[in-house]
Amino acid sequence: MAEPGGRMRQLPLDLAGTPSHAEEDFLVGPSNEAAYAAIEAWPRWSDPVLRLEGPPGSGKTHLGAIWAARAGPVRIAARLVREEDVPQLAAAGAILVEDADAGPLDEPALFHLLNRVRERGGSVLITAASPPEAWGITTRDLLSRLRLAPVARLAAPDDGLFKAVLVKLFLDRQLVVDTRVVDYLAVRLERSLAAAGEAVAALDAEALSAKRRITRPMAAAWLRATGRGEGEEGEDEDEHEDG
Incomplete structure (x- = not known):
């Protein structure tokens, strides 16, 4: 989350329901700093091919978009690569x-x-949630080539980074939320950027509908309603928190 010297960087965020893939919206922390550095190092890669691996919601799409903004590559889903398209793809120089x-x-x-x-x-950036051994590849030469390519790995956001993401998502909606709400959500949500964005958008909508500020009981009720956690039953803390 913080660079040496205490400076903050940015991480992949889903703002107001629409993903922002701008580089300035990428918060860098221990879970993704190596992968971000690898993307930032282009075009001085040690190999023409770089594998970018990480679980869903870890920021692969956002990092791919950052690289696309720099390299101007042709973008294609791996399953759509066909033999007849190879000459045109390779001629592009950079392929995502x-x-x-x-x-x-x-x-x-x-x-x-x-x-x-x-x-x-040229350069190729290949994204996946798992290493090539898990892709069901039967062509030994292809598997060997992929294994030899450098890999940049993303992990799920760590605790501090995940809380920072939640705070930024709320602030980007001009919402000031008690730190207890952020702490409560951080330990109950799936540790992914997509889950954080969904939670903030839903709570923003609920607060607007009810004309109330976002509180921990409101977050608990949403978690219960969506099956993400048991939340907390019992007294309504809103009155205590508002008073």
């Missing part, structure tokens, strides 16, 4: 191949693409 573990691959086509990019001195 997304979600390599999300569906069946045309393995000869992907292998051919990686070889052509190496020959031409």
